[in-house]
Amino acid sequence: MAKVRVALLVLDVAVVAIAACAAVMLRDPPDQWAQRFLDLRPYLVFSLTAAAIVLPVAGTSRDLWHYASFNDFLRIMAAAVVIVLAATSGTFAYDRLEGLARTIPLIHVLLIIGLMSGIRAAARLHHGFRARPRTGARIGDTPTTESVLVVGDNAVAELFIRATRELGHGTIHVAGVLSTSGRHKGRRIQEVEILGEAEELPEILRRLEIHGVDVTRIAVAVPAAQLSPEAREMLQDLEGEIGILVDYLAERLGFTATPGKVQDGPHANSEVGRLPSLRDVAVCPELRRAYWPIKRLFDFVVVLALLVVATPLMLLVAVAVALDVGSPVLFWQERWGRFGRRLRLYKFRTMRSAHDADGARIEEAHRTTRIGNFLRKSRLDELPQLFHILLGEMSFVGPRPLLANEQSSAFTGRLAVRPGLTGWAQVHGGRLISVDDKAAMDLWYIRNASFPLDFVIALKTVRMVLNGDRTEDSVVATAWQEVADWKVELRADRLGNALPRAGSA
Incomplete structure (x- = not known):
């Protein structure tokens, strides 16, 4: 090495x-x-x-x-x-x-x-490219279903993290490790960061929540007797009052808990069920067009040129953020990327800390600043996402990546392509429309994507930055109707492809 x-x-x-x-x-x-x-x-x-x-x-x-x-x-x-x-x-x-x-x-x-x-x-x-899945067999309808915290910095914790990668098939995400020794904060076990001590669990959960990480299970990799009374009491309160599952691995030595479900919330019985699933969209003819690989090459070349110009601007924004809201100047949230992979999305900070020195939550109105509001309105806070485009995790135009509590299993079809810095839903409502409507418009974009359409979205993005978000009900209604018809077509195609195999059997 x-x-x-x-x-x-x-x-x-x-x-x-x-x-x-x-x-x-x-x-x-x-x-x-x-x-x-x-x-x-x-x-x-x-x-x-x-x-x-x-x-x-x-x-x-x-x-x-x-x-x-x-x-x-x-x-x-x-x-x-x-x-x-x-x-x-x-x-x-x-x-x-x-x-x-x-x-x-x-x-x-x-x-x-x-x-x-x-x-x-x-x-x-x-x-x-070399490590990508060779077929669509591993593409499911549901993205990562569970975020887990591991308590313990020992061999059992290391074994658990390795097992989630080898056996979890991407359904379990280890968000961090809590130490019981108090000596290893900031270090890593199998590339997973030790976030703090077990006694800091409530504060760590609050921090992760701010970053969009919704912890559904805590895996305890040490015997309960080795935990401090304070840590044991915290775990009992979490399981009893909040409903986070606590699994003592040292006793179970396996995955015996039922994985947490993706939060469907209001989408479970809504018309979102009319939307195509990730499994359907990932194999549709629309994604086999030459447009998509050419689009990735275009993104790579353009973002390299933009970074040369944007780097001095990012340095100026970083200095302004450091002087206005303090360090760190970057803020991250976990969102859903292509095929439901976890994406740690970076932005410049535009708000002060969410908690005071005593750990109490500060109202959002008291956290905002003039510079922060300007950066959000001008979208300059999203400049670090140019690096996501450079790495191939995002595109200039595509469905915006959603937080875990917004991305429902009812509309996973929008995850079939790289998320975008801007998109069809953002220029026709953005923050003013529901996640259901965003999902329909994202799927409409996937079916109709083209370079002329991307150019139109880019122009409308400039208008949105200058004039603010505006909804267009007719565009939303058109997206719902076309996407509903598309789902029927996709199901018919899948059934037609399956019939010859059934007959031959």
């Missing part, structure tokens, strides 16, 4: 050098390149020296590129800024940047971020 990290570090340092040369080539005409490369030498030496120091400290080479996450891209952005600042300062002290244009450092930092992020995104996309 050490050899791999050294190799990745060497490649990253090489990227810094390539970006410096590319900055000169972009800034100056070809007939001046020879002289400019000679002038670049002191700056290049300082850049490589700074990179060799800053990149290991930033941890950009800690993980394999095909496992790159959002935090890795944040580290790249921070490291690029520090490297260029150090190189510029060193070169200025040495020869006052003799022969170099003053815009070279700015172009250099943008190229470092773009190249390093692009390489990691490409590696992750390649890895995801």
